[in-house]
Amino acid sequence: MMSAAPSPPTTFEVAARTEGLTKIYGKGDAQVVALGGVSVDIHAHEFTAIMGPSGSGKSTLMHCAAGLDEATSGKVFLGDVEITGLKENDLTRLRRDRIGFIFQAFNLIPTLTAKENILLPLSIAGREPDPEWFARVIDTVGLSERLGHRPTELSGGQQQRVACARALVSRPAIIFADEPTGNLDSKSSREVLEFLRRSVTEFGQTIVMVTHDPSAASYTDRVLFLADGRVVDELREPTAETVLERMGRLDGARGV
């Protein structure tokens, strides 16, 4: 694994990709097309944001890419492995060993301490944590003082940072974060986003984040814009302003 940020490459290593990914909910008249044939590459060692208005399919894209939801048609690859069509047990193992998750809320098991929560995926797998890596992650997250506490004794920001540490500690190939700052105040949001940014920059982690917050997107390397179940635009080296401007254009194009 690389330990420093790669210099901007001209061709990208692909961490995950989708080919003609389609997701349709319901049948007949009640049919809703959430994803209409999305083909997209997620670059390794990059922080990617997926943005779009409500109902654009951004969460569905992430869920399908992460193997949480089943695609109606099309393919999803994680690295070289096609995960569409994998059996439940293989998917479980994949999630456990190769994917990290950060959800908007309710990321932690209330009965376990912060440390136990962080080590949960490893201990489920029956693996011992690498103590050096664990110490480094804890240090980066800034939680070494609060490892023995239960989730209810932690603030919302601290809880999300524990969730980040958990996602990171098993060194997954890719981390999916679903609006990780959606429930946080601006200060806590900043802490979490800075941490995610650092783990990409310093550890070369690959992270995909769904968000609707332009300032959150500004921490990323690349923003994919979704509308009506399709990728409609892409922005590299985003700032809050450029993201906002692109989103305004999108809304305008849709006539909203």
Added chain:
Amino acid sequence: MLRASLKSLLARKLRLLMSAVAVILGVAFVAGSFIFTDTLGRSFDGIMSSSVGDVVVRPAGSGDTLGSTQTIDGALVAKLAAAPGAARADGNIVDYTTFVVGKSGKLIGGQGAPGMAVNFTDGPAANNTSMFSLASGEMPTQDGQIALDAKTAKTGGYVVGDKVNVVTASAKAQVNPTLSGIIESSGSLVGASVVVWTTHEAQSLYLGGKDAFNDVWVTREDGTSQEQLRAAVAPLLPADLEAVTGDSAAEAAANQIQESLKFITYFLLIFAAVALVVGTFIIVNTFSILVAQRMRELALFRAIGASRRQVARSVLIEAFVVGLIGATLGLGLGIVLAIAIKALFGAIGLDLAGAELVLAPRTVVAAYVVGLVVTLLAAYLPARRAGKVPPVAAMRDDVTLTESSMHRRVLAGLALTALGAAALALGLLADVPKPVAFVGAGILGVLLGVALTSPVVGRPLIVGMGAIYRRLFGSVGVMAEENALRNPRRTAATASALMIGVALVSMMAVFGSSTKASINKEIEKNFKADYLVSNSIGSDFSTAVGDEVAKVDGVATVSRVRWGMGEVGDGQEWIAAIDPATFGQVATLDTSAEALANLDRGGLLLDADTATELGLKTGDKVRMKLSGKPFDATVAGTYAATAGSAPARYLLSTKTWDANGGKLSDGQVYVRLTDGADAAAVGSALDKIVADLPTVSVKDVAGYAEEQAKPINQMLMIIYALLGLAVVIAILGIINTLALSVIERTREIGLLRAVGLSRRQLRSMLRLESVVIALLGATLGVVLGVVFGMAIQRALADEGFSTLQIPWVQLVAFVLMAGIVGVLAAVWPGRRAAKLKILDAIGSE
């Protein structure tokens, strides 16, 4: 508000059903008990009304007992038939110790059900009914013919024309008459077999060939009432006979049976009560969980203006509906249960096949009252708690209810335990009225008290198991332990339900095994004979057996014991006759040589306690009656009453017994061998004598002890089966709690699955949690059960339960079984949890 709570109820049908399960089972047990005992009573009523004549002439006072041995002279029958208003009179002979052996050599019926034999008369029963009707063939018209009831004939494989193997307690131990006909009874025979002889043969078999009868039925002419006929007959009778109308005789007999059946009703209702107490735990728990889960919904009601009372009421309305549904389904299940109990009792000889189930209005009322009252009471506390939900909770994400402090709960539990222990001690040790009620209340108090403290008491146990889990199962084990600890009350209540059942089962196990050990010890001490010939079902057998035994080479002493009901003073008592010269050689009878000499001279030997109770001392005269004339017996002395040493509290010599019309059949024949005799050879010679008599068996000490233990084992099996229902309810409680917990932890489960917990790991997590709960309940239950069992044994130590034996292996097996139960209880909730779609689970509220 009403509509809202009903809608919310209907929206969650599964929840409704799960909370109703406990009610259903509790009500089912109550309804089942009532239905079964009503059915039992009705089937006896049916027999009774056709088992009397219009007017019954019988030995005075014999209506109180079955099988009085006093007889009526046959010459009287003609005189009675000539009474004004009498159409005819028929003498009846009834014997209860005649058994039929099937073609396969197997005894039919037995195990407590009487083997009835009657003589055939064509006189009708009261009001022109008939006890039996001919189904095929014809009634016996000459000696050597019999009729059998249809069930016995079918079970035995006999058809008309076959030679039937009949075993009697008369001088002829074995008879082989020809089956001439098959009869149908007008009501259920309750497992009894019926043999119909000709009057002449019945007299020769049972009454020593005398022209005599046990009772006489006088049939009225048209236009004469039973009472008129009775008045006409009464003056014709000697002083020791009485005439009663059929209606009153039937009613009295039916009442007497109802009275004795009350025991069964109470017995079953105790188990119903146990089931209800256990059920209450489950209902309280279920409603508590449901209220906890609906906190936000309830808070929303409060926020939009519902009063506390309205919120509480909405929970109670839900309880009412649950109770109503539970009672209805429970009533239905109760009918099924009654059929099962019928089968259970049938298996031990009380055969009620053919008796229709009786669903009395009282049963229906009781089912609904019990179902509604228990459910509403159980829902009251959770409902009150629901009322206290602050409206603001609707807006918050993490709603927790502050429950009343554990401190107070533990104190209340300790107080209740102490009260229960005190009541238990009073009931067992002190002289209080209704000691059984004290003991029952005491046990209930201790159980509830411990249940209250169990969240605290159980903690070390859960933590201890958690340490093992952590080692064996890693984080899955840790989470299972933490889940069991996170709602201590919920875990404790669920475990407590199991605890109650297991405590009672363990108590019975300890008491039963102590009883058996005590009996064995007594037998070892008192049984000095080499062999005992006895009847496996406790009735008597022919004296011919003893005669044959005496002829066997190597037999030194044959000591016979005869027994039966007779009168002592004014009361009916169980009286036995022994041979004063030989009884001391075969059994231990702690008395003086002088008393034995007095006994031999015609005296009455009493156990010391009975003598004190009646204020009798040596030399006093007591009026007694067997069959035949009353006689005065002189108190010969007393013997020390230790269990197992004497066959009855009142002992006569066999000589006195025979001289005063005691029944000429043996209850037991003790055999002592000559020194140096080959015990095995004698044993097989004895076996040969009784080979054709399936009711009679030859046993050595071990065999005798085993036989004595058999009814205890049988009783224990029935009690286990009945308590098993309480355990089943408790298991459903565990399933319920787990399933509701799964619903409650849906998001958590989703998260765990998202971060890589496999379905198998998820199921094993729930399984481990379930096992913790089950083991907690079982361990507490076994501990309490042993304490109860010991207390009862200690209290009864002076009454023959001298030895305490704790069946450790069995108790450990109970705990292990509880572990298995835990595994099984988690199957369904585990499957449900594993089926949850990860995304739905995470997104759920």
